Amino acid sequence: xxxxxxxxxxxSYGDQVVLERVNASVEAGEFVTVVGASGCGKTTFLxxxxxxxxxxxxxxxxxxxxxxxEPDSRRGIVFQRYSVFPHLTALQNVVVAREFQMSRLLAxxxxxxxxxxxxxxxxLLSAVGLAQSADKYPHELSGGMQQRLALAQSLINxxxxxxxxxxxxxxxxxxxxxxxxxxxxxxxQHQLTxxxxxxDLKEGFYLGTxxxxxxxxxxxxxxxxxxxxxxxYDLPAGRKAExxxxxxISLDRGDSDKVPAKLLLQTE
Amino acid sequence: MTKLINRRxxxxxxxxxxxxxxxLVAGLYLWGSEQRLQANPNDKLLPAPSKxxxxxERLAFEPSKRSGDYLLWTDTAASLQxxxxxxxxxxxxxxxxxxxxxAIPLAHANFSPMVTTVSLIPPMAILPVLFIIFGxxxxxxVVLIVIGITPVLIRDLQQRVxxxxxxxxxxAQTLGANTWQTIARVILPQIMxxxxxxxxxxxxxxxxxxIAAEAIAATEGLGYRIFLVRRYLAMDTxxxxxxxxxxxxxxxxxxLRAVSQRIWPWYHGKxxxxxxxxx
Numbered sequence: 433x434x435x436x437x438x439x440x441x442x443x444s445y446g447d448q449v450v451l452e453r454v455n456a457s458v459e460a461g462e463f464v465t466v467v468g469a470s471g472c473g474k475t476t477f478l479x480x481x482x483x484x485x486x487x488x489x490x491x492x493x494x495x496x497x498x499x500x501x502e503p504d505s506r507r508g509i510v511f512q513r514y515s516v517f518p519h520l521t522a523l524q525n526v527v528v529a530r531e532f533q534m535s536r537l538l539a540x541x542x543x544x545x546x547x548x549x550x551x552x553x554x555x556l557l558s559a560v561g562l563a564q565s566a567d568k569y570p571h572e573l574s575g576g577m578q579q580r581l582a583l584a585q586s587l588i589n590x591x592x593x594x595x596x597x598x599x600x601x602x603x604x605x606x607x608x609x610x611x612x613x614x615x616x617x618x619x620x621q622h623q624l625t626x627x628x629x630x631x632d633l634k635e636g637f638y639l640g641t642x643x644x645x646x647x648x649x650x651x652x653x654x655x656x657x658x659x660x661x662x663x664x665y666d667l668p669a670g671r672k673a674e675x676x677x678x679x680x681i682s683l684d685r686g687d688s689d690k691v692p693a694k695l696l697l698q699t700e
Numbered sequence: 701m702t703k704l705i706n707r708r709x710x711x712x713x714x715x716x717x718x719x720x721x722x723x724l725v726a727g728l729y730l731w732g733s734e735q736r737l738q739a740n741p742n743d744k745l746l747p748a749p750s751k752x753x754x755x756x757e758r759l760a761f762e763p764s765k766r767s768g769d770y771l772l773w774t775d776t777a778a779s780l781q782x783x784x785x786x787x788x789x790x791x792x793x794x795x796x797x798x799x800x801x802x803a804i805p806l807a808h809a810n811f812s813p814m815v816t817t818v819s820l821i822p823p824m825a826i827l828p829v830l831f832i833i834f835g836x837x838x839x840x841x842v843v844l845i846v847i848g849i850t851p852v853l854i855r856d857l858q859q860r861v862x863x864x865x866x867x868x869x870x871x872a873q874t875l876g877a878n879t880w881q882t883i884a885r886v887i888l889p890q891i892m893x894x895x896x897x898x899x900x901x902x903x904x905x906x907x908x909x910x911i912a913a914e915a916i917a918a919t920e921g922l923g924y925r926i927f928l929v930r931r932y933l934a935m936d937t938x939x940x941x942x943x944x945x946x947x948x949x950x951x952x953x954x955x956l957r958a959v960s961q962r963i964w965p966w967y968h969g970k971x972x973x974x975x976x977x978x979x
Contacts, residue, residue: 484870505876514865517872519889519966528885529875539881569966582871589876 433496435460435592435625436481441490443476444660450476452660454490456644460592463619463626465636465669468646472661474629477646478597481627482509494592505533508586510599515582516570522581523566526553529588553588559621560584560614576607580614587622594619596628600635612639640669747936755936771925772944779910779922780948782838786845787906791899793846794853795891801854802861803887804879812858819851823909831917841913848909849902853895860894861887893967896960900953907949 434457443451450473458464466474479485480492486501493499494506503509516525530549531539541549557563560580562573570578579599586594596615600608616639619626630636636643645665652658709717733746747755760772797815800807827844834840864887872882914923922945929937961968 482870482874503870503873505874507874509871509874511867511871514867515871517868517886517890519964521972531885532872532875532877532881536878536881539877539885567972569971571966571969572971585871585875591874 434458435495437491437493437496439491439493441480441487441492442660443473443480443485444488448657449660451646452662454662456663456666458625458627458642460625461623463639463641463669464628464644465640465642466627466629466644466646467631467633467636468661472646472648474646475597478595478627478629481593482507482595505589506592507595508589508591508593509595509597510579510582510586512598512601516578516585518570521567521569522557522562522573523550523553525570525581526556526585526588529585533589553584556584556588557581560618574607576603576611579603579611583614583618587618587624590622592625594624594626596626598629598631601631608635615639637669643667643669744933744935747939752936752940755934756940759937769920771920774920775922775925775941776944776948778918778920779914782841782914782921783845783903783906783910785838786842786910787849787899787903789842790846790848790850790853790902790906791895793850794857794898795895797854798857798895799861799883799887799891802858803883808858815851815854815858818847819855823848824912827913827916836917841910841918844913845906845909849906852905853898853902856898857891857895860891860898864890893960893964896956900956903949903952907945911945 436456436458438454438456441451441454442449454477466477468474476485480487481499483499483501483503491498509515517528520528527541527549528539530553531541534545534549535541554563554566557566560583562577562580562584565573565577570581573581582599599615600611603611612635615626615628618624628636628639643665644663645667646661647664648659648661649664650659729746730749733748736743736746737748756772760770763769764771797811801811801815802808823844826847827840830840830843830847834843868886869882872886877885910921911923911926914921915927918924922941926938926941961970965972
């Protein structure tokens with residue numbers, strides 16, 4: 433059984449159709465990168481996986497079960513901004529995630545369990561290169577460091593799926609490259625399934641095992657809102673799916689030979 | 701020559717420029733007082749500084765002939781107690797309703813129209829109602845302060861809660877937090893420093909309601925004293941009392957700010973270890 437399955441998913445707001453007839457299945461361990469022009473519904477798609485939005489029609493299944501329409505601990509998220517809590521230090525930002533899970537009433541741990549969780553969190557912080565900054569508040573960290581922290585925070589509870597919403601969009605190119613290596617090593621080490629929305633086609637090809645392009649197949653110039661976007665290309669990207677076996681790729685449409693040139697036009 | 705918009709005062713210049721208006725007002729007062737006293741030595745409108753000091757010494761350090769109290773201090777204690785009770789109660793109610801209204805859409809739909817309506821009632825207009833219900837004792841005065849500042853605090857804080865980026869609330873849920881945990885660990889700690897900000901702003905109206913209530917029905921208090929001696933044109937008491945109230949208000953504001961900087965360094969852009977400047 434696939435980890436995620438989308439069956440004829442539609443999303444519309446009133447008259448405006450954002451996504452139409454989206455079909456796909458994703459196995460555990462894949463790294464799916466999602467590209468597409470602005471307003472083509474890629475963030476809407478991510479929000480549906482996250483649970484902040486529900487499909488208008490169709491089914492979105494996780495392990496064969498419909499996804500609940502609110503966020504939960506099976507799906508971690510890193511946003512472009514505002515992903516960490518400004519009132520907690522880096523270490524507390526990671527610790528609090530364990531406290532949510534382990535102390536339902538007070539969300540505070542004491543004694544031995546507290547020391548254990550602190551230790552666990554410190555290890556994860558060092559893994560993302562933030563050991564030196566454990567006692568700093570987010571406003572004292574650079575943009576890249578904040579995103580590292582957000583990754584560590586998302587991973588400590590071991591979610592099934594990690595969702596990344598243009599997580600490196602606001603970072604400098606050099607720092608981006610570092611972050612790419614970090615994400616790839618975390619993906620391998622924690623055997624994650626990742627969905628990442630990005631503007632950057634090169635980034636999408638480089639990081640993913642699979643690249644999805646969202647685009648509108650049908651266009652009505654008099655009613656641009658009448659048709660929604662679909663996954664127009666589903667391409668094997670450079671990387672081998674790592675924890676699991678390589679995945680069979682099925683294209684929605686048969687014209688894959690024209691892809692690169694068209695892709696570049698659509699996503700620039 | 702440097703343009704005026706680019707010329708910044710150094711420390712000394714700032715001090716001198718800031719003190720200038722105060723010195724000007726003091727000078728004008730002294731000059732006016734002298735003019736009037738020359739014309740009529742019994743003039744009460746602008747008493748000489750020596751007279752004011754005499755009166756204050758009497759009020760602060762000599763027991764009153766009637767009650768044996770040191771009036772300045774009993775007045776101050778009575779007023780501060782009412783203010784503290786009213787403002788604390790208002791802050792607590794504001795915090796609870798602000799968070800509940802801001803964080804829980806169902807509660808917002810339930811309470812928000814009521815809060816908005818109540819906040820539009822001029823509190824002074826219902827002061828007689830309070831006196832009728834609660835009598836002329838302490839409670840009515842405290843309740844006036846509470847009614848005066850609470851709706852504004854609730855509306856302000858619920859807005860602050862709504863302004864917390866949605867990303868953070870979603871993030872907390874993806875980390876496994878339930879509603880209560882999200883409020884306790886994400887919303888409440890971020891709202892506390894904002895509560896203190898709102899309370900600092902609410903202190904102005906709180907003093908207004910306090911003095912108004914004391915002016916109408918009280919047996920001691922700073923506002924009571926001012927309105928009592930007004931009958932005798934006792935500017936030598938009224939003026940220093942006003943200065944004293946201003947000083948108290950300033951100190952309260954300063955203390956609240958210092959507390960906020962010490963407890964919540966992240967809110968003031970400061971780091972955790974670095975000693976926190978309070979100025």
